Amino acid sequence: MTAASLKIREISWGPSKGLTLLHPVSFELVPGDCLGVVGANGAGKSTLLRLIYRYLKPRTGQILLDEQDLWRLSARQAAQKVAAVLQEQPTDFALTVREIVALGRRPHASGFSSPAGRDQVIVTKALADMQLQGLQNRRFGTLSGGERQRAMVARALAQEPKLLVLDEPTNHLDIRHQLEILELVRGLPVTVVTSLHDLNMAASLCDTVLVLAGGYPLAFGPPSQVITPEHVDAAFAVQSRLELLQPSGQPHLTFSLPS
Numbered sequence: 001m002t003a004a005s006l007k008i009r010e011i012s013w014g015p016s017k018g019l020t021l022l023h024p025v026s027f028e029l030v031p032g033d034c035l036g037v038v039g040a041n042g043a044g045k046s047t048l049l050r051l052i053y054r055y056l057k058p059r060t061g062q063i064l065l066d067e068q069d070l071w072r073l074s075a076r077q078a079a080q081k082v083a084a085v086l087q088e089q090p091t092d093f094a095l096t097v098r099e100i101v102a103l104g105r106r107p108h109a110s111g112f113s114s115p116a117g118r119d120q121v122i123v124t125k126a127l128a129d130m131q132l133q134g135l136q137n138r139r140f141g142t143l144s145g146g147e148r149q150r151a152m153v154a155r156a157l158a159q160e161p162k163l164l165v166l167d168e169p170t171n172h173l174d175i176r177h178q179l180e181i182l183e184l185v186r187g188l189p190v191t192v193v194t195s196l197h198d199l200n201m202a203a204s205l206c207d208t209v210l211v212l213a214g215g216y217p218l219a220f221g222p223p224s225q226v227i228t229p230e231h232v233d234a235a236f237a238v239q240s241r242l243e244l245l246q247p248s249g250q251p252h253l254t255f256s257l258p259s
C-alpha cells in the first residue's frame with residue numbers, strides 16, 4: 001500500500017439547483033495525512049465523504065488524487081485507489097466474512113492473469129489485522145454490529161487503497177476495538193479521511209481536522225488550532241472547556257449546554 005496526496009478545490013454539492021448542502025470547501029493533504037472531519041448532525045460530513053469516495057459528483061470544483069482528477073478516472077481505476085468504510089453495511093448477509101473481505105479485491109481483478117494466490121494472501125492478512133480469522137467462515141448476517149464493522153474495515157484493507165475514507169469507523173465498537181481500529185488506521189501507509197463524533201479522539205488521532213457547520217467549512221488545520229472551545233461552541237451550540245489531563249498534560253474538552 002502507498003499513500004496519495006489529496007487536493008480538494010472548491011467542491012460543493014446539492015441535490016437540486018436551489019439547494020446546496022455543502023458549500024465550497026478547499027484543502028490539501030500530503031500523502032499519509034490523517035484528516036478528521038467533525039461537525040454536528042447534518043453538518044455535511046457524510047456528504048463531503050461521499051464526494052471524496054466518488055459516490056457523488058461535485059457540483060463545482062475538483063478532487064485531485066495524486067494530481068489526477070478523480071472524475072477523469074474510470075470507476076474501476078478510482079476503486080483501485082480509494083476505499084470507503086461506510087455506516088450503511090452491505091446486505092449480502094448470506095456471504096461468509098471471508099467472501100465479504102475478498103470483495104475488496106474485485107477492483108484489482110484482471111481477465112488476463114490469475115493473481116488469485118496473491119489475493120488470498122492479502123485477504124488472509126486483512127482478516128488477521130482485524131482479528132477475524134476465527135470468524136472467517138461465519139455468515140456475515142450472524143455477526144454482531146462490531147464484528148460487522150471490523151469486517152468492513154478488513155474489506156477496505158484488502159482493497160489496498162491509497163486513500164481510505166471512513167464514516168464514523170468507531171460506531172458499534174467497544175472501547176478496546178475502537179482503540180485498536182484507530183491505532184491500525186494510524187499505522188497504515190495510506191492517506192485517511194475520517195468523520196468522527198468524538199472530538200477528543202479526533203484531536204489525538206488526526207494530523208489535521210476540518211470542522212463543518214451548516215454545510216460550510218468553519219476551520220481547518222492541526223487539532224490544537226482547530227479543536228478549540230471557540231470553534232466547538234460555534235459548530236455544536238454547546239459550552240466547552242479545554243482542560244489538561246493529569247498526569248499526561250494532554251488537552252481534553254468537556255461539554256455542557258449553554259447557560
Ligand SMILES: Nc1ncnc2c1ncn2[C@@H]1O[C@H](COP(=O)(O)OP(=O)(O)OP(=O)(O)O)[C@@H](O)[C@H]1O
Binds near residue numbers: 021040046047
Ligand atoms: N439527497 C439529499 N436530499 C436532501 N437533503 C439531503 C440529501 N442528502 C443529505 N441531505 C441533508 O443534508 C444535510 C447534511 O447531511 P450529511 O449526511 O452530510 O450530514 P452529517 O454531518 O454526516 O450528519 P450526521 O452526523 O447526522 O451523520 C442533512 O440535513 C441531510 O438531511
